[in-house]
Amino acid sequence: MEPRKRHVFLLWMLVCAGSTQAIEPISTSIAVGMAAALTGFLASYQNIFYYFHECCRPEWISFNSSGLKVDLEQKLFGQHIASRIVLKALTGFMNNAQPKKPLVLSLHGSTGTGKNFVSQIIAENIYKEGMDSSFVHVFTSELHFPHASKIDTYKSQLQQWIKGNVTNCGRSMFIFDEMDKMHPGLIDSIKPYLEYYDKVDGVCYRKAIFIFLSNAGGESITQIALDFWRAGQDRQTIDLKDLEVPLSLSVFNNKQSGLWHTSLIDKNLVDYFVPFLPLEHKHIVQCALAEMEAKGMVKNHEVADQLARDLVYFPKAERVFSVKGCKTIESKLDYYT
Structure with missing residues (x-):
């Protein structure tokens, strides 16, 4: 000790x-x-x-910029665009003593591409307790807001939850998972908290962080990535400018998304739409090797390669991208070792 x-x-x-x-x-x-x-x-x-006891003080809440950079470089695979955006957005926001509004990130991509993982990495490099911090709050659409008939009740509850937690600690983080399954219109209830206001009902929200996770927009991201692949262009040449407009339009016009025609997009309150590209075979191998290391196992490239080869890829004829990304790697690894 x-x-x-x-x-x-x-x-x-x-x-x-x-x-x-x-x-x-x-x-x-x-x-x-x-x-x-x-x-x-x-x-x-x-x-x-x-x-x-965890409290809203620098002893418990302190941004580790270098740690975030290393984690994104060494633990997140195949996401050069997302890594760059997240690092710049967080560094700029956390180093600003007087931000003009809360930081709002909207993470989009297909299953298993790393959206939840990035949220975890962010939390671990801001809060000493990481995702277990009492200042990190996760909302899951199907768990917290299951019934469309109760949307008015949910709106009121959501406002109270956010107001209460930000009152307790201005440096709170809110993660909304499964935004593609959220009832349209519900998320608009928190619009006043994301605006450029000094205070709302006496509470300042400017230092809070809001992260939306969604599969919505994944199809448009995948199509662009596939177009680049078919044209023989390197994946690393895909840039945010190639994805940002079609992604935001796809999300805004998706009637099955919680961000459908939302004022958060219409009023430009989402600071960054962060695209997550579909993963290829080589990225699945990297995920498997990383999981082996996390479990204290000796890295075995042959096993990782075989596991990756046995997954389902699409398009069916070309087998370019993994259908489930790295999502099932942890459970499948037990079978292969």
């Missing part, structure tokens, strides 16, 4: 266990000495209780 942690832990034990019976055998002079030492120690650690 680190010296500082050991001292704080001993002090905590002393404070918590400080009954009369526990110190009765100690002589008066020793007790007085301990009291003096304890007073001095407490003066040095005025914020001792923050050391043990």
Whole structure:
């Protein structure tokens, strides 16, 4: 145990266990000495209780720009556009002491391309507790908002949840998963919190982060990636400008999406539409090797390659992109090893 942690832990034990019976055998002079030492120690650690309990302070919330860069480079495969956007967006926002509005990212792509994983990476490089932080809030459409008939109730609840949590900590993060399954119109209820306002009902939302995850737009992203592949162009040459407009239009006009005709897009409140490209065979191999390492296994390229080859790819004749991306790699790895 680190010296500082050991001292704080001993002090905590002393404070918590400080009954009369526990110190009765100690002589008066020793007790007085301990009291003096304890007073001095407490003066040095005025914020001792923050050391043990997560709170909205720099000890628990601190942006690690270099850590985010390394994680995106070494753990996210086949997503050069998404990596670049996320790193620049987060770095600029977190280093701005007075942002004009909350950061709003909308992550789009087919299943297993890394959208949830990137959300996790972001959380781990801002919050000491990562996704387990009490300041990271995840909403899943089918779990939290299942019934279309209750949309008005959901709107009110969602506003209250966000307001309450941002009141508690301005540096809160909200992740909305399965946006393609959310009832159209529901997400518009949080529009005032994403605007360029100093405060809304006395609460400042400017330092909060909102992340939307959706499969909507995945088809348009895949088609563009396929066009590049068929033209013999390198995947790395695909740029955001090739995807941003068709992606935003596809999402805005998708009646099955929670972002259908949303004012968040109409009013340009989404800062970045982040496209996730479909994954090829080589990326699946990288995912399998990374999973082996995460499980403490020796990396086996032959096993990773065989696992990747056995997956389903599309288009059927060309077998270019994995249907499920890296989503089933963890469970399948047990079968191959």
